[in-house]
Every structure is written in structure tokens, then in C-alpha cells.
Amino acid sequence: MSRDAAATRRRILDAAVEEFSEHGIAGARVDRIAAASDSNKALIYKYYGSKDRLFDAVFDTIVVQTMNNVPIDADDLPGYAGRLWDWYRERPELLRLGDWDALERGGAGMAAQAPRAATAEKIQAIAEGQRRGSVNPMLPAETLLRLVLAICRTSPAAESAQSHREAVVAAVRQIVAVSDNTDTQVSPR
Template identity: 35%
Template sequence: MRNAEATKERILEAAMAEFSSYGIAGARVDRIAKNAGCNKNMIYIYFENKETLFITVLQKHLTRVYEEVTFTPEDLPGYAAKVFDFAIANPDLYRLLAWYGLEQKNIHLTERASVQQKKIKEVTNAQNEGLIGTTFTPGFLLTAIMALATAWTASSPYGPSYAPDALNKPNETREAIAKAVSLLAQGKENTPK
């Protein structure tokens, strides 16, 4: 049994590298098998097809994110800083998410949707308790937080192009992200006088 689990893990690791580099359409099962040191048929035995393997890899890594980056609605700036650190440390995952967004609009990730709904509910509760401003809807606020926190990943066209030196100063960038999220979370509108 250990050998089967070890083979599955090698397949998942090789698939992560392949899918994050080439997406689903460009990925090749032959390369995954070669890099995993197994027979191509083992991939089909364990995962049925390339799309199922892709979703398995993505779900595995998203679960890791949910476990390692604790969502804290009462400290959204701190949460954004943790997401930034995780995103910079895991560029393959963010390339994988970019490929998912480009290629798999019709595949619904149940766990991801559940986690997103839970976060929306927690932000709504924090707004109702007065911990977060209500200028922005929970969905908009969470989208803005994720956009800011992941803007400097390899898959983002914006952060690296507008502020190419930001990753040379990760502490300053993290602090700027946290400050921007703090301002968003306060939700105080500054109207020109």
C-alpha cells in the first residue's frame, strides 16, 4: 500500500509542475509519467483522465492554503499579508490557478466555493458587529484583498509590470498591501472638499 501512495504522490508532484507550466491543454501525460517515474497507465488507473488529475492537484494545494493561511475577518490586513507571503512562496500554485481560470470555467470546485461562502459570511458578520466598514460588499472586499495580495505573483500581469521592484522589498510591499486593505476594510469614503 505504501508503494501505491508513494507513486500517487510522485504523480501529483510531477503533475503540479506540468500543469503549472502548460495548463491542462498543453500538459502531457507522457511527461508527467516520465517525471513521476511510473507507467502512463498508472495515471489513468489512479486518476481516470488528465482533467481529473488537474482538479486533484488543484484541490490538494488549495486545501493546503486553507490550512496554512488562516482567514481572520477581524484582521483583514494581517490576512492579506499572509496571503501575500504564501503567494510569493508558492508561484506554481498561482500559475495553476491562472490556468484553471483560463481553461476550466465549467468545473466547479466544491471545497473552494464552500470556503469562499464561509469567508463572505464571516465578513458579513464582522460588518454587522461594526468590526469592518460597510462601504464595500463582502464579495467586493474579499476580491480586492485577494487581488492586492496576489498581484505580484508570476501569473499576474499587473504587480510586476507597474511595480517591478516591489519583490526586491517584500517587507515594504507586504506593509503597503496591509495598509491598503486596512483602508478598504475601514470603508471610510474620502470625498473631495
């Protein structure tokens, strides 16, 4: 791909992130994406084939960016949760894109290659932390991951953002804390 084509694709994806996060998949308009990216509709369809496949490309891109910028650390899941919460606060469009995917497509974006690989990597990291004894093995690794991710999606209500972030970290610390009572352990997956 030439440099101009790569730059054009980047502009299209950047414009699509804004359009999809603001309007959802059904409400997004390719002509607005074309105008915002200084390209044209024909080029968008040439590169991506359809609006739905453009959304898939956007979704894959944000998952890869999140994995690269906020890598999981199973030995410090509370710290990971704090960093992920910060990432989401700095980029609220990421949460909206996930919501639109869940609402309009039943979470199909999470079934795509990049999100599946990212999820599997996180589950594996947590399972390894459970085997090493740094993460409570009471819950299956996948369940624990889902809980941590759900906590990271929360927004401050009445308290300050900093207080809420501290609550996110404390909640994850409680969930993953290794206790002396191992009678109720569930086998990590």
C-alpha cells in the same frame, strides 16, 4: 488505500503541480508527469481518469493546502492579506495554476467542491466580521473577498518585495477600515 498507493498519488500530484503550472492544461503531458513521479501513464489514468480530472485534483489540493496554511481571520484581514501574499510568493506555481484554470477553463476549478467551500467559508467569515463591526460593511462580503484576493495576487514592480507586501497590507487595511460614516453601507451577504 495502501501506503504505497498514497505515496504514489502524492508523487503524481506533486509532479502534476509542476507540469500544469509550467505548461498549462493543454500543454501538460501525462507522460512527463508519469516520468517525474516515477509512475506510469496507465496508473495516472486509473487514479484520475483524465488529464482534466488530474488538474481538478491538483486544484483542489492547493486550495485545501492554502486554507489550512493561511486561514482567514476576518478580524485581521490586513494580516491575512500579508500572510496570503507571502504564501503566494513562496509558491508562485499556485498563482500560475489559477491563471491556467481561468485562461483554459474559464475558472472551472473554482466551481469545484473544495474551492466553492473555501470561498463560502471566507465570505461567511467576512460577513460575520461586518456584523461584529470589525470589517467595513460598505461592500458585500463577497466583493470584499474578491478585492482582497486580487490585491494578494499582485507582484512587486520596482519596489522591494517587503515594500510591496507592506503596500498590500496597507491597501487591505484601507478597504476594511470601519469608518464613522455608515450612510453608504451595503448589506453584507
